[in-house]
Amino acid sequence: xxxxxxGKVVNLLEYNTATVDVNGNQVDISVRLTxxxxxxxxxxxHAGFAMEIIDETVAEETMYWLKELQPDEL
Amino acid sequence: xxxxxxxxxxxxxxxxxxxxxxxxxxxxxxHTMAIAKSGIRNLLPPGFKLLSGPGCPVCVTAQGDIxxxxxxxxxxxxxxxxxxxxxxxxxxxxxxQEERSRGADIRIAYSPLDALEIARKNPxxxxxFLGIGFETTAPAVGITVEQAAAEHLSNFAVFSLxxxxxxxxxxxxxxxxxxxxxxxxxxxxxxxIGIEPYSILAEKYHKPCVITGFETKDILxxxxxxxxxxxxxxxVAEIQYRRVVKNAGNKVARETLKRVFKPTDAxxxxxxxxxxxxxxxxxxxxxxxxxxxxxxxxxxDIPIKGCACGDVLTGKITPHxxxxxxxxxxPLRPVGPCMVSHEGACAAYYRYTPLKGRD
Amino acid sequence: xxxxxxxxxxxxxxxxxxxxxxxxxxxxxNNSYLDPMMDGALFEVSPGRMAMSTDSFVITPVFFPGGxxxxxxxxxxxxxxxxxxxxxxxxxxxxIIEEGLxxxxxxxxxxxxxxxxxxxxxxxxxxxxxxxxKGSADGLFINTTGIGVIPSGIDYRPACIKPGDRIIVTGNxxxxxxxILAKREGLSFSTPAVSDCAPLYQxxxxxxxxxxxxxxxxxxxxxxxxxxxxxxxxQAGVGILVKERDIPVSPVVQGxxxxxxxxxxxxxxxxxxxxxxxxxxxxxxxxxxQALPEARDAAIIGEVIPEPRDMVLIETELGAQRIIGMxxxxxxxxxx
Numbered sequence: 001x002x003x004x005x006x007g008k009v010v011n012l013l014e015y016n017t018a019t020v021d022v023n024g025n026q027v028d029i030s031v032r033l034t035x036x037x038x039x040x041x042x043x044x045x046h047a048g049f050a051m052e053i054i055d056e057t058v059a060e061e062t063m064y065w066l067k068e069l070q071p072d073e074l
Numbered sequence: 075x076x077x078x079x080x081x082x083x084x085x086x087x088x089x090x091x092x093x094x095x096x097x098x099x100x101x102x103x104x105h106t107m108a109i110a111k112s113g114i115r116n117l118l119p120p121g122f123k124l125l126s127g128p129g130c131p132v133c134v135t136a137q138g139d140i141x142x143x144x145x146x147x148x149x150x151x152x153x154x155x156x157x158x159x160x161x162x163x164x165x166x167x168x169x170x171q172e173e174r175s176r177g178a179d180i181r182i183a184y185s186p187l188d189a190l191e192i193a194r195k196n197p198x199x200x201x202x203f204l205g206i207g208f209e210t211t212a213p214a215v216g217i218t219v220e221q222a223a224a225e226h227l228s229n230f231a232v233f234s235l236x237x238x239x240x241x242x243x244x245x246x247x248x249x250x251x252x253x254x255x256x257x258x259x260x261x262x263x264x265x266x267i268g269i270e271p272y273s274i275l276a277e278k279y280h281k282p283c284v285i286t287g288f289e290t291k292d293i294l295x296x297x298x299x300x301x302x303x304x305x306x307x308x309x310v311a312e313i314q315y316r317r318v319v320k321n322a323g324n325k326v327a328r329e330t331l332k333r334v335f336k337p338t339d340a341x342x343x344x345x346x347x348x349x350x351x352x353x354x355x356x357x358x359x360x361x362x363x364x365x366x367x368x369x370x371x372x373x374x375d376i377p378i379k380g381c382a383c384g385d386v387l388t389g390k391i392t393p394h395x396x397x398x399x400x401x402x403x404x405p406l407r408p409v410g411p412c413m414v415s416h417e418g419a420c421a422a423y424y425r426y427t428p429l430k431g432r433d
Numbered sequence: 434x435x436x437x438x439x440x441x442x443x444x445x446x447x448x449x450x451x452x453x454x455x456x457x458x459x460x461x462x463n464n465s466y467l468d469p470m471m472d473g474a475l476f477e478v479s480p481g482r483m484a485m486s487t488d489s490f491v492i493t494p495v496f497f498p499g500g501x502x503x504x505x506x507x508x509x510x511x512x513x514x515x516x517x518x519x520x521x522x523x524x525x526x527x528x529i530i531e532e533g534l535x536x537x538x539x540x541x542x543x544x545x546x547x548x549x550x551x552x553x554x555x556x557x558x559x560x561x562x563x564x565x566x567k568g569s570a571d572g573l574f575i576n577t578t579g580i581g582v583i584p585s586g587i588d589y590r591p592a593c594i595k596p597g598d599r600i601i602v603t604g605n606x607x608x609x610x611x612x613i614l615a616k617r618e619g620l621s622f623s624t625p626a627v628s629d630c631a632p633l634y635q636x637x638x639x640x641x642x643x644x645x646x647x648x649x650x651x652x653x654x655x656x657x658x659x660x661x662x663x664x665x666x667x668q669a670g671v672g673i674l675v676k677e678r679d680i681p682v683s684p685v686v687q688g689x690x691x692x693x694x695x696x697x698x699x700x701x702x703x704x705x706x707x708x709x710x711x712x713x714x715x716x717x718x719x720x721x722x723q724a725l726p727e728a729r730d731a732a733i734i735g736e737v738i739p740e741p742r743d744m745v746l747i748e749t750e751l752g753a754q755r756i757i758g759m760x761x762x763x764x765x766x767x768x769x
Contacts, residue, residue, distance in 0.1 A: 003104055003694050004210070004318075005688070022689065023688025024684070024688065025615075025626075026624075027692070029185075030187060030214075032326075033213055033214070033217070033327045034324075044318050046211070047185045047207075047210075047211055047214045048184060048188070049213070049217070051210065051265050051266070051324065051327070052318050052319075052320070055316070055317050056317055057317075058317050059317050061316070062314060062316060063081060063295075066085075066299070067084065082750075082751070086751070111755065112749050112753070113752075113754060114753065115753075116753045117752075117753050290750055405758070416694070425756060425757075
């Protein structure tokens with residue numbers, strides 16, 4: 001129950017809304033739940049709201065951690 | 075993307091090396107769908123099971139609640155605004171889709187804020203937003219209610235059927251008939267509630283819990299993280315989906331939930347009544363509570379003969395084990411919500427399992 | 434005409450009907466077949482097989498990014514004839530106009546139809562207009578019927594499809610569906626997506642030289658690619674296996690579908706063909722298609738398999754296979 005997509009914040013508007021871009025599609029959403037958001041941030045969009053700011057850098061970390069620490073290591 | 079394919083192969087191989095029988099449950103309809111769409115199930119070693127849990131908010135909506143919504147839309151002044159997912163869910167005698175074809179004013183929205191706009195534009199209608207969803211969606215509805223209050227909108231209300239995930243997980247873990255070795259935790263619910271509820275569950279029931287994203291790579295990483303915990307006899311909560319989920323979750327969203335909603339007992343299809351597992355509006359927002367404003371009857375759940383949605387939702391049986399699956403109950407002629415909902419376990423199995431898996 | 438809107442009187446068959454036809458349709462479609470204004474059009478036919486196709490268009494809104502209902506009406510029937518293997522020749526058009534439609538809009542649509550027909554090499558030779566009360570039609574309904582002639586050696590039918598045949602789509606899936614969706618009420622998002630509405634006459638011509646090595650063609654309109662593949666698998670009594678990574682979908686369409694919970698495989702296309710070819714000719718056919726502007730993103734997406742019959746399978750990024758079925762009910766935006 002979690003259909004959410006990443007979108008890039010391209011404009012901050014009045015009344016706590018922002019325009020986000022998803023591969024060229026643009027939609028105005030509420031940023032009431034992510035008040036610290038800035039233009040250029042990527043956010044997770046769900047039901048017309050930004051839910052979280054996305055941090056892509058950590059994805060790489062998980063991969064290296066899983067590969068570094070072999071399955072049978074403690 | 076060759077780096078990605080090599081990494082995915084690496085993860086897949088580790089999963090396929092698993093020799094002992096293991097059963098993980100995913101508790102999120104979007105995971106059910108993502109797992110089915112990726113075809114992972116067909117690549118798992120024998121004895122490795124992925125069970126679907128009660129994570130589809132459409133599927134776990136009690137039959138009696140659906141019947142109550144249908145009663146509501148039959149009142150001529152009501153304009154119901156709902157997410158598309160709910161349109162085809164069968165109540166005892168009808169569905170929202172059927173009611174609309176009979177003249178009920180039912181509109182599909184992508185966001186609860188769309189319902190506010192409809193209320194503003196149609197002052198002569200009573201606009202009711204059907205609040206379905208877990209902690210991912212409820213904060214959005216909460217903000218919407220606060221906005222309605224700020225604007226003193228007199229023709230807007232919410233019919234809250236929102237539910238909370240952790241109480242349902244507690245029921246799953248404490249049921250001796252449900253054999254689960256670990257949990258694939260919902261990615262976006264967790265973006266709101268953070269890791270703590272799962273840490274508590276992991277410790278209490280000694281089951282690893284991994285908060286996982288929805289891409290194929292995420293799911294494979296999540297499964298590997300669960301397997302490694304099992305091998306090391308660990309049972310803690312971890313986050314695979316770190317790019318979205320922070321340990322602390324989203325404080326602003328949780329505070330919105332606290333301000334606008336309060337926990338209430340709720341009926342879950344398949345799990346029965348779970349105390350403090352639903353959300354209703356706080357007293358100060360009573361004027362926006364559809365239950366207070368309109369005569370909405372309490373309707374008993376009438377079980378459908380042969381329908382095993384309850385057992386499917388708790389992972390006790392797979393969709394294939396249901397006698398109606400694929401015969402009397404198909405996506406075109408669904409009997410229960412697990413087949414109707416786009417991400418119900420039965421729909422996912424039916425749509426995405428190759429022929430040999432269907433028998 | 435002294436009015437700027439279509440009135441009931443324009444449909445009564447009298448002077449005002451005549452005015453409407455003269456000022457809107459004859460003006461835009463000036464041709465020798467139409468000029469006599471008889472009850473029907475007269476033309477010579479050549480020997481051989483002919484194809485005929487009819488379609489009605491009820492789209493709302495009537496103007497959308499990339500086209501309008503008129504252009505769509507011409508392309509729809511032209512493409513159905515092309516799918517039959519025919520060279521489209523003549524078309525009839527029937528209009529059911531809602532009282533109150535702006536005459537300037539009707540003129541725009543008529544001109545659009547003329548331009549599209551010329552591009553496709555068809556003549557609009559006969560037609561009909563009716564006017565109905567306000568509320569009885571969404572602005573405008575159009576029916577077009579077209580006939581064409583099939584060159585010898587061409588026989589496009591589902592029964593010709595055999596296991597081993599390759600399947601080609603002539604470009605990105607879902608563009609039209611998305612362009613229309615964005616214009617509907619209630620979905621407040623904007624998209625750069627433009628309808629791919631186009632007449633595919635050149636595709637038909639280009640592939641004629643392959644004769645029976647092209648087995649069958651169909652345009653994936655309502656219900657999208659998944660629906661057409663399922664229909665053909667059933668009609669041909671075969672199975673189909675496509676590869677997810679080979680199906681062309683633009684990032685714009687994929688992003689919008691992800692956002693709304695829709696699937697590009699079920700979204701409508703109005704300027705694309707699905708083509709089944711003999712395996713040995715597939716690469717050559719692909720190259721010929723890619724040389725055409727309307728098919729430059731053509732791709733081989735899969736093949737015909739003997740089993741499981743009547744089913745369409747898709748290979749996921751993991752290499753596993755799953756079924757893609759027919760659409761059940763409406764394709765609505767979801768949040769789950």
